[in-house]
Amino acid sequence: MSASQIEIQLIAIITAVAxxxxxxxxxxRRVSMLSDAISHxxxxxxxxxxxxxxxxxxxxxxxxxxxxxxLTVTLISLLQRTRLFKEDAAIGLVFPAxxxxxxxxxxxxxxxxxxxxxxxxxxxxAFAPFDRFIVFGRDLGxxxxxxxxxxxxxxxxxxxxxxxxxxxxxxxxxxxxxxGFAPVFLHYILMSxxxxxxxxxxxxxxxxxxxALIITPPAAAYLLTDDxxxxxxxxxxxxxxxxxxxxxxxxxxxxxxxxxMATMTGVIFFLVFLFAPERGLxxxxxxxxxxxxxxxxxxxxxxxxxxxxxxxxxxxxRFEHLREHLHWDNFFATQVVxxxxxxxxxxxxxxxxxxxxxxxxxxxxxxxx
Amino acid sequence: xxLGDLLQNLLFDYTLRTVALGSMVLGIVSGALGxxxxxxxxxxxxxxxxxxxxxxxxxxxxxxxxxxxxxxxxGAAIASWLATLWMFAIIRHTRIKEDAALGLVLSVFFGFxxxxxxxxxxxxxxxxxxxxxxxxxxxxxxxxxxVQTMIGLGVVAILLLLAFWKEFKLLSFDRxxxxxxxxxxAMLDVVLTTLLVIAIVIGLQAVGVLLMxxxxxxxxxxxxxxxxxxxxxxxxxxxxxAISGLVGALISSTGTGFSTxxxxxxxxxxxxxxxxxxxxxxxxxxxxxxxxxxxxQLRLENVLTDLFLLANQHGNLLHPHSIQALRAMNAGGDxxxxxxxxxxxxxxxxxxxxxxxxxxxxGVETARQIVNIYHPTGEGQ
Numbered sequence: 001m002s003a004s005q006i007e008i009q010l011i012a013i014i015t016a017v018a019x020x021x022x023x024x025x026x027x028x029r030r031v032s033m034l035s036d037a038i039s040h041x042x043x044x045x046x047x048x049x050x051x052x053x054x055x056x057x058x059x060x061x062x063x064x065x066x067x068x069x070x071l072t073v074t075l076i077s078l079l080q081r082t083r084l085f086k087e088d089a090a091i092g093l094v095f096p097a098x099x100x101x102x103x104x105x106x107x108x109x110x111x112x113x114x115x116x117x118x119x120x121x122x123x124x125x126a127f128a129p130f131d132r133f134i135v136f137g138r139d140l141g142x143x144x145x146x147x148x149x150x151x152x153x154x155x156x157x158x159x160x161x162x163x164x165x166x167x168x169x170x171x172x173x174x175x176x177x178x179x180g181f182a183p184v185f186l187h188y189i190l191m192s193x194x195x196x197x198x199x200x201x202x203x204x205x206x207x208x209x210x211x212a213l214i215i216t217p218p219a220a221a222y223l224l225t226d227d228x229x230x231x232x233x234x235x236x237x238x239x240x241x242x243x244x245x246x247x248x249x250x251x252x253x254x255x256x257x258x259x260x261m262a263t264m265t266g267v268i269f270f271l272v273f274l275f276a277p278e279r280g281l282x283x284x285x286x287x288x289x290x291x292x293x294x295x296x297x298x299x300x301x302x303x304x305x306x307x308x309x310x311x312x313x314x315x316x317x318r319f320e321h322l323r324e325h326l327h328w329d330n331f332f333a334t335q336v337v338x339x340x341x342x343x344x345x346x347x348x349x350x351x352x353x354x355x356x357x358x359x360x361x362x363x364x365x366x367x368x369x
Numbered sequence: 370x371x372l373g374d375l376l377q378n379l380l381f382d383y384t385l386r387t388v389a390l391g392s393m394v395l396g397i398v399s400g401a402l403g404x405x406x407x408x409x410x411x412x413x414x415x416x417x418x419x420x421x422x423x424x425x426x427x428x429x430x431x432x433x434x435x436x437x438x439x440x441x442x443x444g445a446a447i448a449s450w451l452a453t454l455w456m457f458a459i460i461r462h463t464r465i466k467e468d469a470a471l472g473l474v475l476s477v478f479f480g481f482x483x484x485x486x487x488x489x490x491x492x493x494x495x496x497x498x499x500x501x502x503x504x505x506x507x508x509x510x511x512x513x514x515x516v517q518t519m520i521g522l523g524v525v526a527i528l529l530l531l532a533f534w535k536e537f538k539l540l541s542f543d544r545x546x547x548x549x550x551x552x553x554x555a556m557l558d559v560v561l562t563t564l565l566v567i568a569i570v571i572g573l574q575a576v577g578v579l580l581m582x583x584x585x586x587x588x589x590x591x592x593x594x595x596x597x598x599x600x601x602x603x604x605x606x607x608x609x610x611a612i613s614g615l616v617g618a619l620i621s622s623t624g625t626g627f628s629t630x631x632x633x634x635x636x637x638x639x640x641x642x643x644x645x646x647x648x649x650x651x652x653x654x655x656x657x658x659x660x661x662x663x664x665x666q667l668r669l670e671n672v673l674t675d676l677f678l679l680a681n682q683h684g685n686l687l688h689p690h691s692i693q694a695l696r697a698m699n700a701g702g703d704x705x706x707x708x709x710x711x712x713x714x715x716x717x718x719x720x721x722x723x724x725x726x727x728x729x730x731x732g733v734e735t736a737r738q739i740v741n742i743y744h745p746t747g748e749g750q
Binding site: 256 | 505
């Protein structure tokens with residue numbers, strides 16, 4: 001691996017981790033779509049900042065973009081408060097409008113300058129190593145690395161300092177408010193950090209793809225654990241994996257690194273969605289099947305147990321009778337009986353089925369519950 | 370360019386006519402279906418559908434090497450449709466909520482699309498040029514054939530909407546009832562979502578994947594302010610969509626360098642803003658007017674009854690009192706004077722000198738009625 005390849009992967013990993021941290025909170029608070037809205041509207045902040053400073057590297061751009069991000073969230077909640085629109089419609093109204101203004105401004109006034117919509121939206125991680133951070137003539141590495149590292153530290157600091165408060169406001173905003181914490185204030189700080197993260201990442205992975213890094217790793221982690229701290233750890237891990245595998249996928253296809261990273265978050269999520277140990281599609285389906293058989297076996301045991309020592313026992317315990325009384329079809333009934341015989345819950349005797357001690361126990365426990 | 374020139378161009382300029390017609394069609398179809406999406410609280414579904422179309426467009430090109438709009442639209446529709454199905458599966462089978470499922474599917478599909486797009490752009494095949502216009506759309510590149518495709522698909526979508534009108538109405542307002550009637554609700558869900566997908570993909574070439582979602586939300590959100598009836602709302606929404614498309618295309622044609630997509634979205638947003646403030650009943654402005662009016666009415670009643678209660682203590686209901694006394698009774702409100710002047714116009718009070726005011730017989734009668742309402746057995750008797 002060449003030095004620039006290592007640098008690119010390092011930036012990719014740091015970006016993915018910086019995004020995953022606030023992402024966990026967004027997913028848990030059910031406001032993930034705000035990050036999508038912000039990712040569109042920061043463009044306006046960047047454009048306005050650019051018109052003022054005429055310098056794409058000015059820190060003022062980041063300030064402007066973060067301010068527009070907060071403005072977006074404020075406008076959305078203002079619209080919602082009029083009660084004329086639901087939350088989803090409010091989001092869907094605000095960001096396209098601000099985004100359109102930005103696109104018009106770019107196409108009209110910045111057409112010949114180094115600021116085009118594609119660069120902002122798509123980003124090009126491959127160019128990041130060319131932009132060096134040089135202090136007193138010494139090359140300290142790519143600038144993007146330091147920008148994202150700063151943002152990562154800010155996010156990390158926020159989450160560690162306010163861990164308890166964030167947890168409380170996330171899971172029980174009402175209780176948090178009544179205890180004197182300020183859920184709204186924390187919410188706005190979080191949103192400022194999300195804006196900052198999106199802006200910082202805009203020329204690295206492109207503002208839209210930040211959304212994939214913010215939402216997808218935490219969503220996957222959410223299917224793997226019930227513990228918030230562990231969820232943060234897993235999100236960081238999944239983000240890192242996506243960054244590295246995305247880089248090599250892009251290398252193979254000679255395609256956009258950011259696009260490949262987003263694709264890899266999707267692939268990892270899809271795998272988790274299918275194979276997560278507790279909540280994956282496969283294990284859920286297997287659990288359902290197992291429960292179906294367990295239930296049928298218990299039903300059979302209870303049926304036989306209820307009729308034990310009664311005059312109609314010979315009638316009730318015949319195999320043909322199960323279909324009538326338990327509404328099982330022939331095939332299902334055969335299967336259940338076979339499984340019951342296999343697990344020694346019943347025995348076959350002169351064409352009737354009788355319970356074993358185990359079977360009787362099972363019926364009793366089920367009934368006594 | 371004058372308005373006359375613009376209209377003349379609209380009729381006779383081939384390109385402008387095509388672009389305007391295309392923009393109107395996309396506005397009508399997305400407006401009508403957006404109304405249903407909004408009522409079903411799925412406004413942001415349009416956002417996911419439009420972003421998710423990108424990989425479909427590029428894959429359709431990669432497989433067929435054709436830029437025929439029907440082929441690309443079909444690819445877009447399939448990708449969007451798969452994305453929507455995956456999203457619903459995530460919501461149904463996991464504990465991930467709608468917002469995260471939407472954002473996840475949207476960004477992953479969009480990222481995948483960008484990856485494919487950049488991959489395609491580096492292929493030694495010049496025909497790929499122009500695929501990236503699907504990001505922001507470029508209405509100017511619309512050909513008559515493209516618009517014909519849009520109209521064809523749009524007409525199919527609208528006809529299906531009308532054919533299942535009753536079912537979709539029930540589905541949007543009372544899903545449980547629809548289930549209990551034995552309607553194939555899951556099937557209808559899929560049909561309605563498919564129609565939304567069609568509405569969005571036919572607009573992609575003109576408005577682009579990044580902004581098309583606005584055309585689903587904005588006209589619907591505006592029309593909702595004007596009416597409480599579904600039929601009116603859908604019609605109005607389609608109309609707002611058409612107006613946005615038309616005006617956007619016209620402004621863009623005046624050569625100011627503004628591209629059509631963002632203009633169309635901004636005009637639709639302006640319609641929302643106007644509707645938000647000035648739509649009858651729900652409009653914020655009328656709400657404010659109503660509030661001012663009732664505040665004014667309450668103040669009049671306050672001053673009138675105060676004067677009545679004061680005079681009542683003198684045993685003479687026409688006994689005059691000074692304005693200072695009335696002010697004191699209303700926490701020194703500055704509005705006492707204004708209210709008195711208004712009451713004088715209504716001939717309920719008369720001004721005796723600079724400071725003193727008294728009720729007229731008409732004022733006594735009105736005040737008595739008001740006091741009777743608030744204190745049925747009180748001083749008014």
